[in-house]
Amino acid sequence: MYHQEPKVQQNDLTVLRTSSLTGVIERELEHLILTGELKPGERLNEIQLSTHFGTSRGPLREATRSLQAKGLVESIRNRGVFVRSVSPKEALEIYDVRAAIFGLAGRLLADLVNDQMLTRLNAFLDQMDEIAASKNFDDYYPVNLAFHDYLVTSTGNGTLVREYKGFVNKLHLARARGLVQAGGLSVSNREHREMVDALASGNRERAQEAFFRHVERSKIRFRSTLDGETDV
Amino acid sequence: MYHQEPKVQQNDLTVLRTSSLTGVIERELEHLILTGELKPGERLNEIQLSTHFGTSRGPLREATRSLQAKGLVESIRNRGVFVRSVSPKEALEIYDVRAAIFGLAGRLLADLVNDQMLTRLNAFLDQMDEIAASKNFDDYYPVNLAFHDYLVTSTGNGTLVREYKGFVNKLHLARARGLVQAGGLSVSNREHREMVDALASGNRERAQEAFFRHVERSKIRFRSTLDGETDV
DNA sequence: CCATTGTTTATTGCCTACAATAGCAATCGA
DNA sequence: TCGATTGCTATTGTAGGCAATAAACAATGG
Incomplete structure (x- = not known):
């Protein structure tokens, strides 16, 4: 214990x-x-x-x-x-809501983005590319976390930050949570680049959609680890 | 008391x-x-x-x-x-997050919508049009509430429902909350029709955007009642 | 042998009592 | 008169104790 x-x-x-x-x-x-x-x-x-x-x-x-x-x-x-033990069904629900909130982060950031932020974000991307290339999973996770944290926090919307973190926490309680990200490190980072590109474009809707889709894709990766489950 | x-x-x-x-x-x-x-x-x-x-x-x-x-x-x-006393600044934050969640409701409903649901929704719209025409504010509010409730609940996503209601509750604690909806009854209902039309089209992104914008517009109406505020 | 009913025990639900703190008013010194 | 200091009081923070419940087990009857 x-x-x-x-x-x-x-x-x-x-x-x-x-x-x-x-x-x-x-x-x-x-x-x-x-x-x-x-x-x-x-x-x-x-x-x-x-x-x-x-x-x-x-x-x-x-x-x-x-x-x-x-x-x-x-x-x-x-x-x-x-x-609490979060059922796969509820985990999928949470992924959707988290996607919506993360999408909002993208939408808000599209109006706030500046050169300094883009520099910082690109540094994150390079770092994660590097780690992904070395296939060092344990190192990837914390940087990935910091990247998302930086994005969410930069919105300046405290309510959004609290909600987002609450959902990330709850997903830790999901049953049948194999190392979700396992395979797709570089895949995930390609999505990250899409997100940053969308931000750079300054297009609200595009950024929202890119951020939304990123979480939705990790929901799909999560679901694919469930196949055998009955009580979904 | x-x-x-x-x-x-x-x-x-x-x-x-x-x-x-x-x-x-x-x-x-x-x-x-x-x-x-x-x-x-x-x-x-x-x-x-x-x-x-x-x-x-x-x-x-x-x-x-x-x-x-x-x-x-x-x-x-x-x-x-x-x-708690929710500051105007926080209220605006909440409106954004609520918009994101409500947008998700639209996105999900676009995939679930059927004739029965559309019939029900149109009944809501007609009822609200009628009330708006008679300028009977007190009657409008509960029906409006029921309309949004029906939409959110119909997604089948319990997490979404809980979160949405939580935010609606918190907004009740916002200071300087003049009767927000006051003027725009028929305006609001035109937005409602746009939402239902978007659902009927079955287009996810369009529905999401229509739902999102509806809340954003009520955020703007809220903000316009603040003008004098200093501690926004 | 199984089902049903009492009995025991660990544990929670709730309450009362005491300790600690903050705000206020009276007091004191300048 | 004014400010600081000191006690007082209302109220919160925490502790510990008793009653009530539920689960596990034993006893009883079919």
Whole structure:
């Protein structure tokens, strides 16, 4: 399970000054869930976790309520709180919504793009080409993430950023999530170039469509890993 | 403020069997917020509210944590929980994201549309035309709502529905929200016809764009009511 | 041998009580 | 008179305890 003893330092007042115990626990739990230390379907035992964090059950329960609202766990009355398990069907739904939001990012960026941004984006593309050529999968993933992060953040639309990240998080809980991107590293980067080209053109609709399609294609790659599934 | 005494019936087991006290309180609070009985900026006094609901502070705190995650309230440590006040800037952000999601609804519906659906949609349009002609604003709003609800729900994408409704809710908390739709009833309905026509054509991109633009236009109408605002 | 019914136990739901904090008013010194 | 300081009070943050529930098991009857 999880190993260290992070017993919240009551002394470390600097942290608790701004964020409550609940907030600290919530972030910690979210981390445990997203890193897979708490697996989909697993139950969150209140007593066990609260002693783990060195607090009482109150703040822990508040933290899990918050995570429930964010869709990371689900609660069944008198049974407990469980890490959510996102079905393939729901994962496909999420891909679509994420595509729409990412498409909006493209549309907004088409009006904001400037030389500095394009330079930065091209640097990303070159870096990813390089990594793709060396077939070093582990290195590709974080850069790819940073690339998307940079794009989304650059829109200046905080609501969009929060939503996008929320969906990326939820997709981590999808069952049957083989290493989706596995094969198509250079394929994916060709799509990235299309996106940047669309931005450079300054054409809103074209950029929106390019961004939208990029996510839709990764949805298709995801679906192709499902073939055997029944409860889609 | 709020007036009745809904003291949760401990006897009414049917309700508590499935949903917890927290859940009941959460729905109740959400209702109070969305109907404006609890106004943006107003503080939610724990003791006052928990005695109002006839419970202790625990479940109430859990409910407010959930509402916090949903973005309906914000919490300041040692100060309390306050109904969120959505700034014009954030409202504009939300309009964009909502437009993207609604655009997705159009795109999805273009592939699902059939005669039955078109008949239903045209009935909506006729009804709204009629109301618009009689300039009966109060009647227009609920039908307009039902129309959009029908569209979004018909996509079959539950994630999309939840997100869309979440944003509609948040926009209720926007400051400076004059009766946005006020003037353009028939204008709005012309856009509705464009949407339905686009669906009937079966063209994905066209439908997406029509749906997207509809929300963008209501964003513009919203912005035009702001002119004097400084902290946009 | 299986199904049904009691019993036990781990765990959650909720509540009460105490500690800590922030805002305010009264007080004090300049 | 004015500002800073100090206590007071309302309110939130957290802890721990009791009651209620559900799942697992044992006992009983067919």
